[in-house]
Amino acid sequence: MSIKVNCDKHLLLEASALNHMPCTIDGNEKANVSTYFRPQQTSQNSLKNVLRSSFRGRPLEGKTINIPDGYVGLIFEEKRKPFSEDEDRTLDLTHSFDCFQQWYLDSQYLSKNTVQGACETWTRHIAAAIHEPIEE
Amino acid sequence: MDISTFLSKSDENYKMHSEIPDLLKDGPCCLGIDEAGRGPVLGPMVYSACFCPISKKQDLSDMGCDDSKVLTEEKREELFNTLHEASSKFIGWMTNILSPNYISNSMLSRTKYNLNSLSHDTAIDLIRSTIKLGVDVKEVFIDTVGPPETYQAKLKKLFPDINICVEKKADAKYPVVSAASICAKVCRDRVIKEWVFFENNEMDRNYGSGYPSDPTTKSWLRKNVDPVFGFPNFVRFSWSTASKILEDEALSVHWPDDDESEGDTSSNTPAITSFFATGAGDKRHRFFVENNLYTVETI
Structure with missing residues (x-):
């Protein structure tokens, strides 16, 4: 099996309002995000850039995570799911993004800061080191 | 007022x-x-x-x-x-x-x-x-x-x-x-x-008394489920009447603290076979474990 990635830059759209949720939703369909999901800026000034929202009645705290300089966030779509593991797969590039909202259940301080940690460690410390050409 | x-x-x-x-x-x-x-x-x-x-x-x-x-x-x-x-x-x-x-x-x-x-x-x-x-x-x-x-x-x-x-x-x-x-x-x-429904300003307003025992309220809840988000913010999700309807009518959702809320203490006891294991566990380096870095093997 091989994976083919289509990167047609002319078709690339800028993604608006990406939300990374702290829960798994057993579905993969269109969601009425703007009608049901209404993040609010917190009233406490001490917590700048912190948003509050709710999902299914549970309290969420959100933080904007910026994609580090020199990187770009990309969204791919697989238009046709493979029937077997041996089949070739094709991914089409659809959107790009430079930030997303990371949501935590209740509070960021009560949750594992998984995404932000991984994102920063990888891009700041490792990726460049292992991918840069070695000069003699 | x-x-x-x-x-x-x-x-x-x-x-x-x-x-x-x-x-x-x-x-x-x-x-x-x-x-x-x-x-x-x-x-x-x-x-x-x-x-x-x-x-x-x-x-x-x-x-x-x-x-x-x-x-x-x-x-x-x-x-x-x-x-x-x-x-x-x-x-x-x-x-x-x-x-x-x-x-x-x-x-x-x-x-x-x-x-x-x-x-x-x-x-x-x-x-x-x-x-x-x-x-x-x-x-x-x-x-x-x-x-x-x-x-x-x-x-x-x-x-x-x-x-x-x-x-x-x-x-x-x-x-x-x-x-x-x-x-x-x-x-x-x-x-x-x-009440102003932000979700839909033409929302059906025949919601009865709002009490869980009221059949009109129950059928209104059943009719106004969004598969992803559940209900409009008019509904108290914490009421069992509401959560039971979502179990049947909406996509299921899993949270990181799902196991804790069940309060099942028996699962804290490790299986007896675990005492005979070699103790190999996670062989990845601590750096990757602590920074939540994983190799992507499947898409």
């Missing part, structure tokens, strides 16, 4: 109060607290405090303040208007609308904040805020559904200089509590009637 601010920001609570006549600042006052809409799965829970000089208690009973549940809606509206007019002379009120979103969020946070503590804290806040406005509060009467003794002791500790009386059915016994009960009920009825 202007509820338009609340209706335009119905995810949050909203506290408002009447004008405070000088008479309430100059002499000892009594204050009654009651709530409306504790049971329903729809809409806010409204908490009201009503206060007047102790010397004017009789005027309140003369006005016909009685248990709000036995009064018709029209009679309640009428009494509220009388109360409101009197507020320029000798009566004041303060109301806190607890939004259904706030109730759900509190009850469904990681550390559950139950409805009783929430009610107590709201009542305490109403007393504090009234005192802050300059009202000379000397007697407090509160209607409660839970055990009155522990609640009364809790309040006595917080307000040692005030006579506190917590009783079941206080709204039928003390006119000042009846007046508070009227304020709360009138406010909740208006909110329910004028």
Whole structure:
């Protein structure tokens, strides 16, 4: 099996309002995000850039995570799911993004800061080191 | 009573109060607290405090303040208007609308904040805020559904200089509590009637009384499920009536603290076979484990 990635830059759209949720939703369909999901800026000034929202009645705290300089966030779509593991797969590039909202259940301080940690460690410390050409 | 601010920001609570006549600042006052809409799965829970000089208690009973549940809606509206007019002379009120979103969020946070503590804290806040406005509060009467003794002791500790009386059915016994009960009920009825659905401004408004036992309410809930988000913010997600419907009609959702909430202690005991394992475990370097870095093997 091989994976083919289509990167047609002319078709690339800028993604608006990406939300990374702290829960798994057993579905993969269109969601009425703007009608049901209404993040609010917190009233406490001490917590700048912190948003509050709710999902299914549970309290969420959100933080904007910026994609580090020199990187770009990309969204791919697989238009046709493979029937077997041996089949070739094709991914089409659809959107790009430079930030997303990371949501935590209740509070960021009560949750594992998984995404932000991984994102920063990888891009700041490792990726460049292992991918840069070695000069003699 | 202007509820338009609340209706335009119905995810949050909203506290408002009447004008405070000088008479309430100059002499000892009594204050009654009651709530409306504790049971329903729809809409806010409204908490009201009503206060007047102790010397004017009789005027309140003369006005016909009685248990709000036995009064018709029209009679309640009428009494509220009388109360409101009197507020320029000798009566004041303060109301806190607890939004259904706030109730759900509190009850469904990681550390559950139950409805009783929430009610107590709201009542305490109403007393504090009234005192802050300059009202000379000397007697407090509160209607409660839970055990009155522990609640009364809790309040006595917080307000040692005030006579506190917590009783079941206080709204039928003390006119000042009846007046508070009227304020709360009138406010909740208006909110329910004028609720603005941000999710859909043509939402079907035939939602019945809002009580879980009401078949109209149940069928409205069933008809208005969004597969991803569940319900509009008018619904208290923390009520079992609501969560059971979502189990059947909406996509299932899994949270990081799902296992904790089950409180199953037996799963904490490791399987006996685990004691015979080689102890290989996670062979990846600590750096990758601690930074949550994984190799992507499947898409």
